[in-house]
Amino acid sequence: MSEMQAERVEGTPSEPVTGEALLALKNVTKAFGGLTAVGDLDLFVRPGEIVSVIGPNGAGKTTVFNLITGIYRPTKGEITLDGTSIVGLNPDQVLVRGIARTFQNIRLFNNMTVLENVLVGQHTQLKASVLGSLFRTPRVRQEEEAARERAIDLLSFFGSSLVDRQDEYVINLSYAERRRVEIARALAAKPKLLLLDEPTAGMNEAETLEAVGYVRRLREELGLAILLIEHKLAVTMGISDRIVVLDYGRKIAEGLPEEVRRNKKVIAAYLGQSAEEPEQTEEHEVK
Template structure:
């Protein structure tokens, strides 16, 4: 059984069919790319996978469970986490607290335990601090743990957003243009980080990216969308020379 199986997935906004007849399978540990020109429907696919949009057709099966149309918090608990095109950190919170936000879907104590700071609360907080710091060390952010997130340079903010997503303990990590705005050195470092995350945590990674060097350098399988439909899929060497992909990006018959 595939970790993620998407069958005949589609969504229409009024008379506009944004995505249609999407089939996609990801196995545990896959590094998978979803690419296409602007407006091809890539982020719309992410929004359906995470419950932001409810599909008008098709099914999304995660690890054998149908999650189609479920609310975002239920999908997060089921095992899908994501980052965004535009970084969405809690800028006034510390780097450490940003990661701890991602842990709250796994920590349980009742309201009174939290209000009165009872021993159960303090124990859970210590546990969360320990787990958050472990994640920060993986991303080389532990020295900035007590700084506000807004004080980090752009590349480290991107890494912090990935660390926060990983804190939710996902089976599948969705990265929406993770290399956007990065310089070549930051991009290469991010590629190594994503590969390390896959190997360390055993998660599958599905990413959207416009940097083709990044995509070809990291993704083992690529799906190409154009006007909401799949026009090609396969490994990088197949996609690079596919005539429909070249036409979609550069124009032509």
């Protein structure tokens, strides 16, 4: 690795020029009482970029997702989407603005079918009035039919298996299939940015490979920007344009996968002592 690359990865990476970032966190802090879960975080995602957030347990990754999606309000700092602040919006409003997410523990309605779960994801898109829905006017019926067709189309992103099982209760699906339904539901809101919280958790190797394939396709075919939390390093390294590493709520490194993999602070904090670098101990001071 050249000196210049080492400098870049350990410092702040090249900032996007004004207007280039889709999502930008500036100096974001979230404190829970005396605990700083996220501290002074700068993070950005460009349109069409796949960015991973990694770090040890408790590093603040999920808190970052909760801050972006309006579950938490930052104690300090600014979060913008397309240059406009989204701080103070509730999760539904953030979704309407174009940020959808999946959860570490899949959150689907188990007492609903595959299709119904995806239809629920479209609620931000529907225009029918309450009265119209009550009396099932032709316009409402038309809208429902269009929503159904679109939901099936979203399921077909993952091939024919979910389309074939659209009337199955999600509880009867495999874990990997449920993850796909959750993504289809997120897509139903027509997001620009998708936040995936451990998209391959609980999957075997074949399912993981498949998941990596469709995450890439989400960008390539749907033009989505993706921010993901992922514990499997092989997945993160293979899929990301850029990786942001958190430790105790602070960003300790950022860069291309290959740069991050060799970064001493990352090795010390995240990859553990078994990783290759010899001079790890002095890097512990970054904590």
